Amino acid sequence: MSNYQSIDLDFDREHIWHPYTSMIEPLPVYPVTHTDKNRIFLETGESLIDGMASWWSALHGYNHPKLVKAMTVQASKMSHVMFGGITHAPAVDLCKKLVEITPKPLQKVFLADSGSVSVEVAIKMALQYWLSQGLSNKTKLMTAKKGYHGDTFAAMSVCDPVNSMHSMYQGFLPEHIFVDAPQSKFGEEQNDAELIALENTFKQHHNELAAFIIEPIVQNAGGMNFYNAKYLKKLRELCDKYDVLLILDEIATGFGRTGKMFACEHADIAPDILCIGKALTGGCMTLSATLTTDKVALGISQGEAKVLMHGPTFMGNPLACATAIASLELLEETDWQANVERINHAMQNLHRCTTLGVVREVRTLGAIGVVELCETVDVAKIQKFFIDKGLWIRPFGKLIYIMPPYITPDKDIERLCSGIYEAIEHKAY
Template sequence: MINFHSIDKEFDKKHIWHPYTSMLNPLPSYGVTHTNENKIYLDTGEELIDGMASWWSAIHGYNHPRLVSAIQSQASTMSHIMFGGITHAPAVELCKKLINITPKSLDRVFLADSGSVSVEVAIKMALQYWISKGQTSKTKLMTAQKGYHGDTFAAMSVCDPINSMHSMYQGFLPEHIFVSAPKAKFDEQCTDTELQLLEQAFVKHHHDVAAFIIEPIVQNAGGMNFYSPSYLAKLRQLCNKYDVLLILDEIATGFGRTGKMFACEHANIEPDIMCIGKALTGGTMTLSATLTNQKVAVGLSEGEAGVLMHGPTFMGNPLACAVANASINLLFENNWQAQVERVNLAMSALKRCESLSSVVNVRTLGAIGVVEIDKVVNVAKIQKFFIKKGVWIRPFGKLIYIMPPYVSSSADIRELANAIYDAINEQQY
């Protein structure tokens, strides 16, 4: 039996690639022995308050007995079965739930195995839809700067082309059309100038554009840009007017993170295609979905191919579907709106950071809190400091942010906020 309390970190450092780190001078990787609720336990004995929800996915915290039970029960009957020519109850139940809680027009579901793949599927849907309609010139996507949609190639091609982590791949990726990032803040109305410039892009490019893709309300890994619902409402109008499909990437914003079940509800709009993932299984297993409406589903099926040309091996994985069903049930049983409101209220402790000279901006929305500083963070240095403070926070760029599990106590949220203040105040970044 493997002793999980003894982690060979030297082997890890020499041989195992971690996300966005170098094999020559890798960032430190801290050994974790176990997790519980909103706590992470290191092999060196520290107990850490989790501020990241494992990249925003573990909304119910860790080891929730209902989620563990769902996995164990499903594993005892059927862990996996191919989805080609076969269906099963966990997948059918999950798709019923997703159709029930997402915008009304989204009634067709493609189950994928990661957020990036759900974006790939959405792009394929949009391109294949127009091909089936005989409009072969509509081969481009339009998107906003500061966006992030994943690490696979089609997804990378619609990430910010200059400032994103994928800018080095220019020349290899398909070239798409980028407009300025939304400027009006969440609690503001877009100016006429901003909306006119957006429409000018549609006027110029709509004959070549299959779809506009964007993260609704919060552009996440591209800069944590909280923008106005009026931008999203106008975007829906322009897509209708100029015959362009609208893809909303709700992978990070879905399942309550912004204070709405899905962020598009802030603008009271419905997309043609929606991507979801991350919190779908409560942070237990990898699973995503791409939902679309009847127009797109039937339209692309009427083309020469007759089918959507995509089919992952682990599509509709029963284990993942079973735990996703349990996670969605928990959202409603736990009154997720009240949980998110409580987290948001506790995040007001971040406002204290505004008094620090190196802080550019502090912003919160739902269960998201962001402190933007005036220089790029030294991740290794600040994480060492955070460990000493008993918290787990992983910044990127100039952003020190938290997206904690919804079950986090107000006291724990304040501890996270205090650690961020101390790190900046003591220049531990």
């Protein structure tokens, strides 16, 4: 521990604003000194099994030598250079790889610096596309309730309008059209009635719709809703039928998390616009991308503006691009599908939580495990319980969930599952 400077928690509490935290009654924070593989080490001596993959991004765990080498080598050459009027090998090589691994119609890549910004770019693409076609009436988005797409303003406007953390901004945000969240569960029968209701909404609003945006198969931070692939397939058909663009937000679901490289593969469809981020760099650097078709990209370029009106300062950051290339190579070199299947098998231990009266449902898909309670979780209380058990799990709302790194061994998955069971059993929530 002598290699690490002591962390000033008093200063942190008084001056640093953490995510979704009050400055009057801040949630406790735990001082981390270093990470390794699937472990987080605290200044107080605890070694924690990471069940969150740093908000679902650290697929390969921490400090993987391939990723560290990629960052080190690139930093010694060029950490950043503006992307306006300049290009470089890391950006070109990364975009080649993204075009190769994403659904075939996606041919144009816009690089940005966070998942939320990739959604902003996607919305701009959709709106600007229809303007370029002379259709100034197609200015609204349609989306499903229980969605979450980020914390910036356009992204907030398509998050769940009632239950999301952004409901307080109603009145300030653009008003879009919401349909009920998909009800039919993944792997079960599809209820045709909800597909009929979905089409009726398309019939009513398609003349004003620029795009439909949704997280494919798994609605994540809006409630961890795993829905039927047939819903997604029908959605693609309806977007085609009613001349509406389909935006898929794969920021959380991309790069194997649901058992497919991209979750839309469960339905064998491709979007018009795709958002990716989070795990793109293996959790090492902030980077995102918005991919689109020739139709959308060329349509925008033929419009009045002729350019997409967006250009982040750190767009195409060479350091992040080089790291992303290394992370994607690592996915290819390792049998990520077998690892995801192995993790899913180990996470079946979560199902014993259904014997506890307060548990509403347990569900798993790919390397995602969710225990939904009937009561809201006290995050500070349960976090302390998990720390004492040597675990890093951060619930929200009524959901206790895990999305561990793909390298996590079975014995650690078992400890994560047992810890969740014990926390509920002992009412440590």
